[in-house]
Amino acid sequence: MDASQIFQGEPDNYDGVTVTITEPMDASKIFQGEPDNYDGVTVTIAEPMDAAVFTEKLRASLSHWRQEGKKGIWINLPIRFANLVEAAEGFRYHHAEPDYLMLVSWIPNTRDTIPANASHVVGVGALVLNKNTGEVLVVQEKSGYFRNKNVWKLPTGVVNEGEDICDGVAREVEEETGIVADFVEVLSFRQSHKAFLNKKSDLFFLCALTPRSYEIIEQKSEILEAKWMPIKKIRRPAIEPEPRDVQVHGKYLPEEV
Numbered sequence: 001m002d003a004s005q006i007f008q009g010e011p012d013n014y015d016g017v018t019v020t021i022t023e024p025m026d027a028s029k030i031f032q033g034e035p036d037n038y039d040g041v042t043v044t045i046a047e048p049m050d051a052a053v054f055t056e057k058l059r060a061s062l063s064h065w066r067q068e069g070k071k072g073i074w075i076n077l078p079i080r081f082a083n084l085v086e087a088a089e090g091f092r093y094h095h096a097e098p099d100y101l102m103l104v105s106w107i108p109n110t111r112d113t114i115p116a117n118a119s120h121v122v123g124v125g126a127l128v129l130n131k132n133t134g135e136v137l138v139v140q141e142k143s144g145y146f147r148n149k150n151v152w153k154l155p156t157g158v159v160n161e162g163e164d165i166c167d168g169v170a171r172e173v174e175e176e177t178g179i180v181a182d183f184v185e186v187l188s189f190r191q192s193h194k195a196f197l198n199k200k201s202d203l204f205f206l207c208a209l210t211p212r213s214y215e216i217i218e219q220k221s222e223i224l225e226a227k228w229m230p231i232k233k234i235r236r237p238a239i240e241p242e243p244r245d246v247q248v249h250g251k252y253l254p255e256e257v
């Protein structure tokens with residue numbers, strides 16, 4: 001065995017060995033990570049690596065981090081290094097983004113407190129009311145639950161990452177119908193589960209908006225038709241709200257009769 005590859009220790013009278021670390025660990029043999037506020041470390045893999053070398057360096061790093069009292073160890077793995085997933089012993093997936101996969105391992109013998117990956121998508125619905133004419137902006141969608149059902153509904157959409165709800169709802173209205181509208185207030189919200197990929201929950205915010213323009217230009221890819229509908233024609237919700245839903249949500253889903 002190459003003596004330089006193992007620690008040299010002092011034997012004692014009880015078949016034990018004491019190793020005294022006298023020099024700083026060779027930094028090239030362990031991963032250098034970014035500390036976080038929860039005694040964790042995030043390592044971002046920037047260079048291609050042989051899987052066996054990766055595993056060996058990770059083992060040495062884990063031993064070092066254990067001695068330092070570190071807890072959550074995160075590995076940010078750009079998609080081009082996905083070959084290293086299997087080599088990351090003891091790690092699990094945390095989440096994936098278009099350009100990287102995040103692996104994580106909780107290394108102490110205490111309860112794992114790593115927060116779950118994002119659990120909800122945030123949806124918005126727009127009640128765009130023209131107070132002068134008493135009309136509401138409604139659409140028919142080309143895809144989704146209401147495809148081919150001849151149902152008129154309020155414009156809806158999903159808020160982008162980092163986008164405020166008030167901006168997202170105005171953007172969706174303009175994208176789908178060409179109508180420029182100003183956000184006024186949130187009328188209600190509701191939470192539903194298993195809404196996306198039969199897994200993620202959905203927080204849906206119904207918002208009131210005031211139109212600034214009135215000429216409709218439909219987004220051809222998603223919207224079959226859009227129009228201004230007299231609010232008096234909105235008789236009943238197309239979908240009855242669930243008992244636990246905030247009732248206003250259902251009240252404003254229009255269906256022309």
Ligand SMILES: NC(=O)c1ccc[n+]([C@@H]2O[C@H](COP(=O)([O-])OP(=O)(O)OC[C@H]3O[C@@H](n4cnc5c(N)ncnc54)[C@H](O)[C@@H]3O)[C@@H](O)[C@H]2O)c1
Binds near residue numbers: 144146156158204
């Ligand atoms: N659409 C409705 O009738 C309706 C009714 C009530 C509430 N909502 C709420 O409105 C919010 C947004 O819903 P939405 O229906 O407008 O948006 P959505 O989530 O159905 O879709 C948003 C966009 O993503 C696309 N999309 C979604 N899933 C897809 C998939 N599997 N493959 C390809 N493209 C996909 C859609 O075509 C659309 O462009 C949610 O919170 C929802 O609960 C929607």
